[in-house]
Amino acid sequence: MHVFAPHQVTPLSVLLAAAAGGGFDRRDRSRVVGGGGGSREGWEMDEVLAQISEGFRLAGELMSELAATQNDPDYLAARCHAIAGAYAAAARVLQGARHGGGGVGAASTSFGGEGYLHHQHRQQLDLLRMCVGGTAPDEAAAAANPFLGGGGGATTAAFRAPSDAYGGAGAGTSGGPVRRVSSSSRSPPSPVQPRQGGAGSRRRRESGEKVTVMVAAQRTGNTEQPPDDGYTWRKYGQKDILGSRYPRSYYRCTHKNYYGCEAKKKVQRLDDDPFTYEVTYCGNHTCLTSTTPLLTLPAAAATSVTNSPTAAAVLGQDFVMAPAADQQPPQHQQAQPPLSTSIHLGIGWPMTPASLAGAVGEGSTSTTATAPQVTTMGATAAGGGGAAARDADHYPVADLADVMFNSGGSGSSSIMDGIFSSHDRRDN
DNA sequence: CTCATTTGACCGGA
DNA sequence: TCCGGTCAAATGAG
Numbered sequence: 001m002h003v004f005a006p007h008q009v010t011p012l013s014v015l016l017a018a019a020a021g022g023g024f025d026r027r028d029r030s031r032v033v034g035g036g037g038g039s040r041e042g043w044e045m046d047e048v049l050a051q052i053s054e055g056f057r058l059a060g061e062l063m064s065e066l067a068a069t070q071n072d073p074d075y076l077a078a079r080c081h082a083i084a085g086a087y088a089a090a091a092r093v094l095q096g097a098r099h100g101g102g103g104v105g106a107a108s109t110s111f112g113g114e115g116y117l118h119h120q121h122r123q124q125l126d127l128l129r130m131c132v133g134g135t136a137p138d139e140a141a142a143a144a145n146p147f148l149g150g151g152g153g154a155t156t157a158a159f160r161a162p163s164d165a166y167g168g169a170g171a172g173t174s175g176g177p178v179r180r181v182s183s184s185s186r187s188p189p190s191p192v193q194p195r196q197g198g199a200g201s202r203r204r205r206e207s208g209e210k211v212t213v214m215v216a217a218q219r220t221g222n223t224e225q226p227p228d229d230g231y232t233w234r235k236y237g238q239k240d241i242l243g244s245r246y247p248r249s250y251y252r253c254t255h256k257n258y259y260g261c262e263a264k265k266k267v268q269r270l271d272d273d274p275f276t277y278e279v280t281y282c283g284n285h286t287c288l289t290s291t292t293p294l295l296t297l298p299a300a301a302a303t304s305v306t307n308s309p310t311a312a313a314v315l316g317q318d319f320v321m322a323p324a325a326d327q328q329p330p331q332h333q334q335a336q337p338p339l340s341t342s343i344h345l346g347i348g349w350p351m352t353p354a355s356l357a358g359a360v361g362e363g364s365t366s367t368t369a370t371a372p373q374v375t376t377m378g379a380t381a382a383g384g385g386g387a388a389a390r391d392a393d394h395y396p397v398a399d400l401a402d403v404m405f406n407s408g409g410s411g412s413s414s415i416m417d418g419i420f421s422s423h424d425r426r427d428n
Numbered sequence: 429c430t431c432a433t434t435t436g437a438c439c440g441g442a
Numbered sequence: 443t444c445c446g447g448t449c450a451a452a453t454g455a456g
Contacts, residue, residue, distance in 0.1 A: 235433060237448060250447065254432095266447090 211281040217269075231285065233265060245271050253285060261286045 213229075233251035241248045246269035253261040262283040270276045 234431090236450095238433095238435070239446065239448095242445065248446085252448095264447095 209282075213279045213281065214270075215277045215279055217275045217277055229265075229279070231263070241268065244268060246274070 215229075232254040234254045234256075235249055235251050237250035238247050239250070248266055248268040251265045251267065253263040255261045263285040264282045266278075266280040266282070268278050268280075270278055
């Protein structure tokens, strides 16, 4: 399994390079397709990359034309098919190489899924549909966005990426893992009254789809921070986990009450790589898919914001998708997300039109030094994009997303605080 | 004063 | 019974 080192290739740079017909070096390109570390024949990869690049180029065109398409279903469908064709061609080559034996990397092997690349292709399409925004049915968006989810899905086993995926990440300034220091001022445990009534109210939710993300710690100064994924989370618990050196923290969406948003996440440092967090997302973010308008936006912009994982969840992060352990046949274009299919989005999937149009050289601001690696568990993970472009005059959505998701992170104040009034904070 | 975090207790599934 | 997940009182920060 390979991941992007954030300092090497940003999703945006790869995307732009791909859209421009190449330009990034072979090493990085081999990462893009999740190859086996350079053992594949060069010509194969060139062909694959050419196809993938073509797909990106077409996707980029589509994104830039979105405003003009008026969400014309026929036109969009045609464009999607063209993009799909490009990826299908790449998938065919890759599968041919796979079955031809020889030099297929651990990625394919560990994915263990027959037709892994096929699934990848399908998921790319799902992502595209989602990125198209309003033209995508909700289920498609849900299928493509692990953070939006699609209702209770099957639970799958966790896939844990090699801890050395971030090799060298530990060269930071800190001298080692920083344990959270418990509140020293806390008074001795007060006598706890037995909870009254409603004991049955504590109901453990059925484990739905989960998405596990490996994220490098953000190191600011000599401290590490849990990654900022763009959502606002409220911590509600922490547990020492048996066999783990580090406690696991539990978060729920800050807007749980207001929108009944059931999204949660667990954050835990890896034993063998304290600079990497394993973040497991559970549940659906309904707060951003609510019919309640957040802001008055042009329709396309609004849908992009609410449905785009790029803006909503993973802005500015490089994602690599990995499959969960148990494979199930993906159900394409179905309310139930394709289960455990794998996707290897080394690039930031097409973001907002502005991102494509004018984000050259724009780096992530809120999630620097993070390199998430996503493991989908019963949901399709979606790749994150680079930072929103500053050239947002023509694309309000980019501007909004930029403000929304670069201005604040987990637990921090952001525009979200303004959008969600204080009365939704009563979840404790 | 409001809200987020901390943290021990409680609950339920395995 | 164990352990992971959740609750909610206490507490701190702004």
